[in-house]
Amino acid sequence: xxxxxxxxxxxxxxxxxxxxxxxxxxxxxxxxxxxxxxxxxxxxxxxxxxxxxxxxxxxxxxxxxxxxxxxxxxxxxxxxxxxxxxxxxxxxxxxxxxxxxxxxxxxxxxxxxxxxxxxxxxxxxxxxxxxxxxxxxxxxxxxxxxxxxxxxxxxxxxxxxxxxxxxxxxxxxxxxxxxxxxxxxxxxxxxxxxxxxxxxxxxxxxxxxxxxxxxxxxxxxxxxxxxxxxxxxxxxxxxxxxxxxxxxxxxxxxxxxxxxxxxxxxxxxxxxxxxxxxxxxxxxxxxxxxxxxxxxxxxxxxxxxxxxxxxxxxxxxxxxxxxxxxxxxxxxxxxxxxxxxxxxxxxxx
Amino acid sequence: xxxxxxxxxxxxxxxxxxxxxxxxxxxxxxxxxxxxxxxxxxxxxxxxxxxxxxxxxxxxxxxxxxxxxxxxxxxxxxxxxxxxxxxxxxxxxxxxxxxxxxxxxxxxxxxxxxxxxxxxxxxxxxxxxxxxxxxxxxxxxxxxxxxxxxxxxxxxxxxxxxxxxxxxxxxxxxxxxxxxxxxxxxxxxxxxxxxxxxxxxxxxxxxxxxxxxxxxxxxxxxxxxxxxxxxxxxxxxxxxxxxxxxxxxxxxxxxxxxxxxxxxxxxxxxxxxxxxxxxxxxxxxxxxxxxxxxxxxxxxxxxxxxxxxxxxxxxxxxxxxxxxxxxxxxxxxxxxxxxxxxxxxxxxxxxxxxxxxxxxxxxxxxxxxxxx
Numbered sequence: 001x002x003x004x005x006x007x008x009x010x011x012x013x014x015x016x017x018x019x020x021x022x023x024x025x026x027x028x029x030x031x032x033x034x035x036x037x038x039x040x041x042x043x044x045x046x047x048x049x050x051x052x053x054x055x056x057x058x059x060x061x062x063x064x065x066x067x068x069x070x071x072x073x074x075x076x077x078x079x080x081x082x083x084x085x086x087x088x089x090x091x092x093x094x095x096x097x098x099x100x101x102x103x104x105x106x107x108x109x110x111x112x113x114x115x116x117x118x119x120x121x122x123x124x125x126x127x128x129x130x131x132x133x134x135x136x137x138x139x140x141x142x143x144x145x146x147x148x149x150x151x152x153x154x155x156x157x158x159x160x161x162x163x164x165x166x167x168x169x170x171x172x173x174x175x176x177x178x179x180x181x182x183x184x185x186x187x188x189x190x191x192x193x194x195x196x197x198x199x200x201x202x203x204x205x206x207x208x209x210x211x212x213x214x215x216x217x218x219x220x221x222x223x224x225x226x227x228x229x230x231x232x233x234x235x236x237x238x239x240x241x242x243x244x245x246x247x248x249x250x251x252x253x254x255x256x257x258x259x260x261x262x263x264x265x266x267x268x269x270x271x272x273x274x275x276x277x278x279x280x281x282x283x284x285x286x287x288x289x290x291x292x293x294x295x296x297x298x299x300x301x302x303x304x305x306x307x308x309x310x311x312x313x314x315x316x317x318x319x320x321x322x323x324x325x326x327x328x329x330x331x332x333x334x335x336x337x338x339x340x341x342x343x344x345x346x347x348x349x
Numbered sequence: 350x351x352x353x354x355x356x357x358x359x360x361x362x363x364x365x366x367x368x369x370x371x372x373x374x375x376x377x378x379x380x381x382x383x384x385x386x387x388x389x390x391x392x393x394x395x396x397x398x399x400x401x402x403x404x405x406x407x408x409x410x411x412x413x414x415x416x417x418x419x420x421x422x423x424x425x426x427x428x429x430x431x432x433x434x435x436x437x438x439x440x441x442x443x444x445x446x447x448x449x450x451x452x453x454x455x456x457x458x459x460x461x462x463x464x465x466x467x468x469x470x471x472x473x474x475x476x477x478x479x480x481x482x483x484x485x486x487x488x489x490x491x492x493x494x495x496x497x498x499x500x501x502x503x504x505x506x507x508x509x510x511x512x513x514x515x516x517x518x519x520x521x522x523x524x525x526x527x528x529x530x531x532x533x534x535x536x537x538x539x540x541x542x543x544x545x546x547x548x549x550x551x552x553x554x555x556x557x558x559x560x561x562x563x564x565x566x567x568x569x570x571x572x573x574x575x576x577x578x579x580x581x582x583x584x585x586x587x588x589x590x591x592x593x594x595x596x597x598x599x600x601x602x603x604x605x606x607x608x609x610x611x612x613x614x615x616x617x618x619x620x621x622x623x624x625x626x627x628x629x630x631x632x633x634x635x636x637x638x639x640x641x642x643x644x645x646x647x648x649x650x651x652x653x654x655x656x657x658x659x660x661x662x663x664x665x666x667x668x669x670x671x672x673x674x675x676x677x678x679x680x681x682x683x684x685x686x687x688x689x690x691x692x693x694x695x696x697x698x699x700x701x702x703x704x705x706x707x708x709x710x711x712x713x714x715x716x717x718x719x720x721x
Contacts, residue, residue, distance in 0.1 A: 067677060069676040069677075070676065073639065074635070074638065076637070077411060081411065081555075081673045085402075089677060099526055100526065103629065103635065108555065122523065123523035165634060166520065195511070196513070197509065197510065197635075197636050199638075
């Protein structure tokens with residue numbers, strides 16, 4: 001499979017070089033990308049897959065070689081070992097997907113000052129060769145909240161987070177703010193699949209389904225699941241409700257989950273809050289190919305990277321399925337107000 | 350268990366002793382090879398890569414660091430196994446031990462050795478207290494400790510999450526992690542690198558051996574001595590082997606049950622510390638989950654003996670660390686989970702087969718003696 005990918009990438013690169021619309025592939029093919037996923041790895045249809053999509057695009061466009069690794073136990077030392085293996089084997093840039101890599105990446109990046117690193121969801125590593133790639137999840141979730149409030153008939157809306165950690169509470173805060181700003185009387189029922197340090201909540205569709213079912217029984221008719229692989233449980237519960245003649249909208253997260261949903265689930269997939277992890281990964285690779293790095297100044301104390309917010313199109317809502325086309329005016333208005341700073345979206349519930 | 354007959358060494362007996370682990374190893378290599386072949390890769394490449402990466406100096410240090418918490422937690426479990434109990438709650442006990450020792454340990458500064466001792470006491474206290482709940486329920490209410498400790502694991506998870514996020518954590522700017530205040534230097538256990546350098550070991554990038562390694566060794570020795578060479582250990586084993594006989598001969602088996610579970614919890618409390626005191630210096634969201642469960646396998650494989658558990662902890666550590674290189678040759682790193690599982694399963698089966706074989710052999714010998 002990997003060989004086929006590589007072949008496709010090489011062919012694509014050659015073709016593109018031949019058409020002379022892109023930079024010469026010969027220079028680009030020297031770049032070897034290392035991508036370290038968080039638990040779950042490629043195939044989670046959500047967070048990690050979004051990163052994988054960015055890599056795949058970069059492979060197609062630049063013909064870069066790549067090595068992908070995943071953590072299994074999730075200890076700091078395992079994360080450090082995996083990054084170190086990539087660095088030692090000459091992969092550059094190396095992108096770590098997930099904030100738990102912060103400690104390990106700090107150590108490895110200090111030992112390999114000539115290797116460029118990127119880390120998704122963390123902006124706390126103050127090294128020149130580490131780019132912190134963070135997202136304004138609250139802004140995208142705010143827009144999802146606007147759509148949810150407009151689509152809900154009962155005025156009862158649900159939020160299912162994967163694990164109760166500050167990162168997921170950003171989604172919650174933005175979503176609730178969006179709902180309330182659009183429909184004052186609406187209520188948002190907030191539930192999390194697991195409590196930290198149990199990170200199983202990102203990959204437990206069965207438990208998420210039970211939570212979603214409980215919400216539906218209470219009359220909730222729009223449910224936003226920001227829960228990685230667990231979101232599948234939310235979609236399944238809505239599909240079951242549809243069979244029983246009850247209309248329940250679901251909102252996906254990270255990737256455009258309409259694209260990977262089943263036919264029955266698509267009918268209820270109102271929208272997805274898209275977090276462009278793929279764009280961040282792609283940017284790191286693209287800048288590396290150009291011989292540079294993603295190095296916006298985030299903090300005077302020496303944090304570099306980029307904040308992917310609405311203005312940078314780093315977050316947003318998807319219009320796949322066309323269910324929220326009729327709300328586009330309101331959503332665009334809210335987006336403009338956020339971009340201009342008129343609306344300050346809270347990051348804490 | 351042992352009788353006069355089995356104390357004599359004969360070639361067949363030595364062969365039998367080696368037979369079980371050998372058969373288990375061969376069987377597990379076969380199973381994991383099949384798994385690798387099923388994913389259309391060469392098992393030879395897989396084992397070669399694992400061996401090459403796993404035997405580098407840096408990796409061997411990492412193996413010891415991985416094995417250290419496994420070993421301490423396995424001793425905790427073995428204490429209860431020897432008393433005929435089963436503490437599945439190590440995971441919860443070590444989590445609370447680590448959380449509280451980080452939180453309380455960061456509140457004050459003491460001279461170096463004293464501070465570490467204080468942190469140990471905090472970890473043992475909270476681990477032991479948590480286990481004491483199960484011990485109380487067992488002794489006073491007859492609640493099976495397997496059930497209560499499993500449920501207490503879930504409670505410990507929730508409780509630690511609540512305490513960390515609501516009360517104990519400091520949030521660093523730009524980070525999405527939650528962590529307790531960093532432990533002062535006096536509470537950190539220094540790395541063994543200076544000592545190793547004297548022994549001629551070169552510095553490795555990111556390498557080092559946790560100072561807790563010595564604590565694990567000491568605990569192993571104490572465990573061996575107390576269980577095999579003291580009256581307390583005898584009573585512990587007696588109440589485990591045959592509670593009724595033990596009670597008749599004057600052993601207070603309820604007391605032994607209570608003490609065994611609390612001691613087990615206290616030791617378990619320590620098993621969360623190697624990484625915390627040696628590397629991260631705070632309890633955070635990345636705190637490693639699952640040590641308490643892997644340690645059950647380590648204790649089983651090591652047959653609850655101090656030496657056996659040391660070997661099995663190192664073996665588990667080796668498989669875990671060396672398999673990290675597998676992804677570089679596009680083999681799923683989870684292969685090591687298959688290896689661990691098949692080693693455990695096959696060793697349990699192999700030991701049972703050998704035990705039965707030995708029994709028939711003994712009865713034959715006995716028959717010969719009687720006839721003569």
